Amino acid sequence: MKAIELIKELNEGAITPERTCDTVKAGNPERELSRVAVSMFATVDIVRRVKEWGADMLIVHEPTYYDHMEVINVETDVIAAKRALIEESGIVIYRYHDNMHFREVDAIAEGELHYLGLTGKLEKTQYSASGLFVSDTPVSALDLAERMKKDLGIAHPRIAGARDAKGTRIATCFGTPRGVMELLQSKDIDIVLTGEVCEWKIAEYARDAAALGMNKSLIVMGHIGSERDGMRLLTERMKKKYSSFETRYFECGEVYTYND
Ligand SMILES: [Fe+2]
Ligand SMILES: [Fe+2]
Known part of the structure; x- marks a missing residue:
């Protein structure tokens, strides 16, 4: 060939x-x-x-x-x-x-979720290269970060916002796609996973949201790890x-x- x-x-x-x-x-x-x-x-x-x-x-x-x-x-x-x-x-x-x-199921997101060992349903969002994953079982940001370390080999996944609160609605913004801030702001989303973000803007929003009692967290995986x-x-x-x-x-x- x-x-x-x-x-x-x-x-x-x-x-x-x-x-x-x-x-x-x-x-x-x-x-x-x-x-x-x-x-x-x-x-x-x-x-x-x-x-x-x-x-x-x-x-x-x-x-x-x-x-x-x-x-x-x-x-x-x-x-x-x-x-x-x-x-x-x-x-x-x-x-x-x-x-x-850009295909029916984003093949990058599919690989990340597969090796993270998560089961659920992956849907598209209005933003390019980002999706909404609805997990079958509730997970916390800390649970996910531990899986990332163990199963994806990410040395230091970084969590901004709620660490322990469990949620099922996870935005998958792997890499650096558009819409990360909008998805974090959405009432429908508990956890946003992404590769890299502007800290002063997006990570600080997650920190304040959690301090105000909202179940909201961001995990920055690093571009390659994501x-x-x-x-x-x-x-x-x-x-x-x-x-x-x-x-x-x-x-x-x-x-x-x-x-x-
Ligand atoms: Fe990509
Ligand atoms: Fe990328």
Whole structure:
């Protein structure tokens, strides 16, 4: 199978927006596949590791060159050196972002909820890439943060607002989608999960809401921690579906390191 053929199959069932970031970022899409790597980011470390493994293709969720549409106005030293590394590797890099999110069931949210071990119903909200998950069993923000640590490997999930109050209506704003503040303000929502937020605005709102006795909390998972499990689930599905090439997930790790 060629990279371009795999891309076509991956996009079946997706509602691709008119202007999409899901394009081939490097390499020749006509390349035949024997090894396909999957990761959240094509970090320098990931490019080196997948090259060593012998990958023909790398599927990532996020931009390679620090801009959503990869519009590069200034070829900085970092961009030039990274581009040289990628070009030298010959690996086909494909960004699989919009077509993960924009489908009947958001495939990133599906992966996060799957590995968190939560059962319930995922509905769409009016905001792009965010959903409303109604959990079968009530959970607290603290319960969820503990699961995130244990099952998603997030070193430090951060809770703003109510820690112990249980709720079932959870907004899934994985990554950094629009509508986080609006969903937090909604009377219907108990807990908002997201990747990263503006602290002075959104996290402080959650803190005050809880201090005023409202059952409201926000969990900031870190961008990678909030989305990578969608890519993990994709890898498992590809392994089952394709036998003509090997598929392997590569962990890029969280962007921050800690002193503990
Ligand atoms: Fe995303
Ligand atoms: Fe993202």
